[in-house]
Amino acid sequence: xxxxxxxxxxxxxxxxxxxxxxxxxxxxxxxxxxxxxxxxxxxxxxxxxxxxxxxxxxxxxxxxxxxxxxxxxxxxxxxxxxxxxxxxxxxxxxxxxxxxxxxxxxxxxxxxxxxxxxxxxxxxxxxxxxxxxxxxxxxxxxxxxxxxxxxxxxxxxxxxxxxxxxxxxxxxxxxxxxxxxxxxxxxxxxxxxxxxxxxxxxxxxxxxxxxxxxxxxxxxxxxxxxxxxxxxxxxxxxxxxxxxxxxxxxxxxxxxxxxxxxxxxxxxxxxxxxxxxxxxxxxxxxxxxxxxxxxxxxxxxxxxxxxxxxxxxxxxxxx
Ligand code: NAD
Numbered sequence: 001x002x003x004x005x006x007x008x009x010x011x012x013x014x015x016x017x018x019x020x021x022x023x024x025x026x027x028x029x030x031x032x033x034x035x036x037x038x039x040x041x042x043x044x045x046x047x048x049x050x051x052x053x054x055x056x057x058x059x060x061x062x063x064x065x066x067x068x069x070x071x072x073x074x075x076x077x078x079x080x081x082x083x084x085x086x087x088x089x090x091x092x093x094x095x096x097x098x099x100x101x102x103x104x105x106x107x108x109x110x111x112x113x114x115x116x117x118x119x120x121x122x123x124x125x126x127x128x129x130x131x132x133x134x135x136x137x138x139x140x141x142x143x144x145x146x147x148x149x150x151x152x153x154x155x156x157x158x159x160x161x162x163x164x165x166x167x168x169x170x171x172x173x174x175x176x177x178x179x180x181x182x183x184x185x186x187x188x189x190x191x192x193x194x195x196x197x198x199x200x201x202x203x204x205x206x207x208x209x210x211x212x213x214x215x216x217x218x219x220x221x222x223x224x225x226x227x228x229x230x231x232x233x234x235x236x237x238x239x240x241x242x243x244x245x246x247x248x249x250x251x252x253x254x255x256x257x258x259x260x261x262x263x264x265x266x267x268x269x270x271x272x273x274x275x276x277x278x279x280x281x282x283x284x285x286x287x288x289x290x291x292x293x294x295x296x297x298x299x300x301x302x303x304x305x306x307x308x309x310x311x312x313x314x315x316x317x318x319x
Contacts, residue, residue, distance in 0.1 A: 005156035008101050010067025011036055012161070015059055015082065015092075016106070017048040020132070021072030023139040024105070024165045025053045031164040038062040060095050068101045068161070076112030079104055083119055093123040100125045103158055105146070107131045107258060110179045110265050113149065117175035126154050129178040130162060130169075133185070135250060143167045147185075149177035183265055186258040190279040190296070193226040193255075197300035200233050201307055210235055232297035241295035249295030256283040256292075 014025040017039040028035050029052055037053040038061075039045050045055050056062035059082065063069055069092060073079050083102070085091030093102070102120040104113065108131075117127035127150070134144040144166035148155055155171045162169045172181040199222070203213040214236035218228050230249070231237035241249040259280035266273045283291075286299050 004153035007160045008068050008157045010034070011065060012068040012070050013038065013056075013059075013062040013066035014053070014070050014072070015039070015062065016072035016074075016078075017044045017053065017055075018072065018074075019136050020105075020139045022048055022051065022053075023136065024072060024144075026051045027139075027142045027165050028161070029053055033161070033164070036062045036066065058089075059092060060090060063092050063096050063100075065097065066100065067097075068103055068158075069096060071102075071104045071106055073104075073106045075106070076108030076116070079106055079108060079116055080112060080119075083116055093120055093125060096123075096125060098124045101128065101154070101158065102126065103128045103130060103161075105130050105132055107182060107261065108179060109261050110176045110183070111268060113179040114176040117149075126151075126157070127175060128154050128158050129176060130158070131178050131182040132166065133182065134166070135248075139165070146170065147172050147178040147181040149173060149175050149179065179261075180265070183258055183262040186255070187262040187276045187279065189226060190255055190259045190262075190283060191275045192224045193230070193232065193297055194279055194282060194299060194303075196222075196224065196226045197232045197297070197303050200300060201303050204304070205307070226297070230295075230297050232300040241297055242300075246294040246298035246301070248293070249297070252283060252287045252291035252294055252296045252298065255296040256280070256287040259283050 011034040012028060014021060014035050014037045017025060017037050025035055025037050025048065035053055037048045037055045038059050048055055071079055071082065083091055083093050085094065102125050104116060113129040117129065120127035129149040130146045132144040132146055138144040142165055145168040146162045146166045148169060148171050159169055172178050200210060200213060210233040214231065217223065229237065231240040232242050234242045241247055263277050263280040266276050283296065286302055291298055
């Protein structure tokens, strides 16, 4: 009798060898997995080969004979197009051998993740969504966190593989639950970073030092990751991006992306949220006005600048 939860073996077709996928694939190769990489951008393919990842000329070639199709793509549209086929290219669900494990690690809409899994299962395959947190640093070090949506036996089957690329692998529930956990967490993060930043700017206006506010809030009910690990002002947490002119870290563009995925989920579920949508709007503006490549904690400089502008406008109006 076959054991559905047995670790998947065989070749991994790794599609999407960008900032995250490249180093993740390298870690699989180093751990002894057979990997065939593919990316639509030739430069990404060249870089992958330089790092020891065997590559294929097309996605179809990579997927032929693979036991796992691991995707690390920019968006849900990229994923669904690849699965179904687009622009004359055949769909990967069609060309893969029956029972192939389709393992998507991209960050995409919950609805898209569910649709991708449904399509894969309907085509006779297995499907797992496993978005990550930990960024490029975590991808390189093999210390990512994976949030997994899958049937229990499929979770068990991919867990050893994910443990090569990450240090924490959490089964969050059925298909789409990995994406759901990721966007819920990042909605907390986006909202809390704005709250912490507003509090520091208010503290500045009230004559509080950054250190005094940090010493109180970090040991009181205001304590959170945005304050104690990614503190938006330089000084109290020497490793936070604020100490290096907001070099990411977690880039503003990615926070804006994730908050928009959260916004889509809020709208499709009808949740009466107010701060999540507002955070999405605030980070859209931040990203559009030069913050896309800066750490998301750089939002504090926006708040500070807009506070100064607001003050001078109020001052002018009063005269
Ligand atoms: P990236 O743009 O660097 O890489 C994506 C790669 O996919 C690109 O090289 C692109 O050419 C390739 N690609 C697009 N369509 C393809 C196709 N049909 N077949 C093969 N390759 C294709 O992006 P990234 O930073 O590596 O992020 C990948 C995913 O991980 C995104 O969904 C992102 O939101 C998520 N993520 C990123 C980070 C981060 O810090 N960069 C952190 C957590 C999650």
